[in-house]
Amino acid sequence: MGAEEEQLNEKSPSTANPITPAQFLSWKRQxxxxxxxxxxxxxxxxxxxxxxxxxxxxxxxLFLHEPWVFDNTKY
Incomplete structure (x- = not known):
């Protein structure tokens, strides 16, 4: 089984696309x-x-725009 998996992996092209740390940081900032x-x-x-x-x-x-609503000095 191990030999068959290795042969399959060798035949199929790798789709992994390694990126650099600079590319990652650029993507993250964006x-x-x-x-x-x-x-x-x-x-x-x-x-x-x-x-x-x-x-x-x-x-x-409401508190930020109309603070008078929360005035409890009357009580």
Whole structure:
């Protein structure tokens, strides 16, 4: 069995494509840039939707934009 597997491996061309550390870092930087751009676009769209009144604010957003709602000095 071992000899047959070796012969099969020798006949089939290797599809592995080794990359350099520089290529990997370049790919990683590009992927992180794409991810951060997508997140920024989603945050911008959410802010627009909240301003338009089509989307409800969560607690943190409400506290940051309208802190007077959380004023407990009256009690």
């Amino acid at each position: 992927k992180e840039a794409d991810t951060s751009a997508r997140k920024a676009e989603a945050a911008r769209k959410r802010a627009e939707d909240i301003a338009a009144g089509t989307l409800q604010m969560n607690g943190r957003e």
